[in-house]
Each structure stands twice: as structure tokens, then as C-alpha cells.
Amino acid sequence: MAAGEIGWLREKYGYPWVGHVGTVALDSEVIRGISVQGAFGPRGMPRRYRAAGRAHMESDRTMAQAGTDNADYRERLLLYYEEEVMGAAYFTGLARHFGGAAEREKLARLAEVERRAAEAVRPLLAKHGLVPRDVSVLKPLGEANVERHRRYSWADLMAYMVARYPAYLEEFKELERLAPEDDLPALKLLTHHEVATIDFANKEIAGDPDSLASIREYLDHGTV
Numbered sequence: 001m002a003a004g005e006i007g008w009l010r011e012k013y014g015y016p017w018v019g020h021v022g023t024v025a026l027d028s029e030v031i032r033g034i035s036v037q038g039a040f041g042p043r044g045m046p047r048r049y050r051a052a053g054r055a056h057m058e059s060d061r062t063m064a065q066a067g068t069d070n071a072d073y074r075e076r077l078l079l080y081y082e083e084e085v086m087g088a089a090y091f092t093g094l095a096r097h098f099g100g101a102a103e104r105e106k107l108a109r110l111a112e113v114e115r116r117a118a119e120a121v122r123p124l125l126a127k128h129g130l131v132p133r134d135v136s137v138l139k140p141l142g143e144a145n146v147e148r149h150r151r152y153s154w155a156d157l158m159a160y161m162v163a164r165y166p167a168y169l170e171e172f173k174e175l176e177r178l179a180p181e182d183d184l185p186a187l188k189l190l191t192h193h194e195v196a197t198i199d200f201a202n203k204e205i206a207g208d209p210d211s212l213a214s215i216r217e218y219l220d221h222g223t224v
């Protein structure tokens with residue numbers, strides 16, 4: 001990765017670890033190592049490995065268009081799946097820090113959405129010969145991210161989601177662009193879960209009494 005790209009990432013995300021990303025190759029084990037060491041969660045910040053992935057994005061798109069095997073696609077698929085499993089643990093853990101029953105229930109629904117998204121793409125992992133880390137490993141990783149937000153007010157959390165989650169949505173759309181066509185129905189479910197979650201947070205901020213409408217739609221029909 002060029003120094004300019006690292007600078008762009010630092011400017012965009014403002015995290016000191018970004019400098020380390022520039023030192024690693026696009027290798028799943030190395031990148032996953034950063035993921036674990038960084039102690040940032042699927043909902044905590046933009047994905048760590050994203051930095052390395054972006055540097056290769058253009059060539060990967062070309063590969064996808066050519067119908068050739070796409071290592072970056074498979075790598076993202078695996079990690080995004082794992083992050084949904086972690087995300088479910090994150091929301092479940094976060095719920096314990098909110099006093100209101102309504103808030104806890106809403107976070108439980110968000111955890112359910114994360115689980116549903118993970119379930120949707122799980123068959124693609126087997127199809128592509130990918131083996132995720134066990135839930136016994138992923139769950140504590142997700143729970144570790146609660147610490148960063150456990151003192152947030154509800155309004156803080158909603159504002160954070162609205163500000164940060166669109167970046168995830170863009171990544172899921174990029175995953176679709178890299179994907180073989182057969183994978184798109186499952187990947188749409190992954191993309192839609194983020195749309196529903198962002199819509200929920202926006203409705204919460206707006207004071208909409210039916211803020212869970214998109215979440216219900218997603219859980220009932222997989223659509224938004």
C-alpha cells in the first residue's frame with residue numbers, strides 16, 4: 001500500500017492502527033490477526049482489513065468481470081459473515097447496559113437481524129470452501145466491542161449508527177459487485193439487513209413510534 005493510501009485512511013477514519021495495515025499483505029491470517037488484536041468490533045468501526053482490501057479492489061473487480069476466481073471476494077465474504085456473528089454478540093451484550101426494557105428489546109431485535117444476515121450468507125461459505133472461526137471464538141470478540149459503547153446514551157448510539165453504518169452498507173454493495181451472480185440472492189439479504197438497521201436508527205432519531213418497521217419487514221420477509 002502506498003503512503004498516500006495510508007494517509008487517506010488515516011484522514012478518513014482517524015485511527016492510529018491504520019499505519020499498521022500498510023505493512024501487511026492481503027493475507028487472511030495476517031489481516032485477521034489485526035482484527036483480533038485491534039479489539040474493535042463489527043459495529044465498532046470500519047473493518048480493519050478493509051484498508052488492505054481497498055488497495056486491490058480495482059483489480060478484483062476486473063477479475064470478477066472476467067469471471068475468474070476472486071480471492072478478495074471470498075476473503076470479504078468470510079470476514080463479513082464472521083462480523084455478523086460478532087455483531088449479534090455485540091448487540092446482545094450492549095443490551096445489558098441499557099436500563100429501559102424497550103431499548104433492550106430493540107437491541108435484541110438488532111441482534112436477531114445480525115443472526116439472520118449471518119444465516120443468509122452461511123451457505124455461501126460452504127460453497128466457496130470457507131471455514132469461519134467457531135462461534136466460541138467470534139462471540140467473545142463481539143462482546144469485547146461492547147466496552148466502547150456501554151456508556152453511550154440511546155441517542156448517542158443511534159447517532160453513531162447513522163454516522164457509521166452507511167460505510168458497512170457500501171461494503172456490502174461492493175461485495176455484490178465482486179460476487180458471482182449465483183451468490184446475489186443471499187448477498188442481498190446481507191445488504192438489506194444493513195439498510196433495515198440504518199433505517200431503524202434514523203427512525204429512532206426522528207421519534208418515529210414505529211421505528212422497528214424495517215426491522216420487522218426484514219425479519220419477516222428479508223426485504224426492506
Ligand SMILES: [Fe+2]
Nearest residue numbers: 084087114117
Ligand atoms: Fe450486521
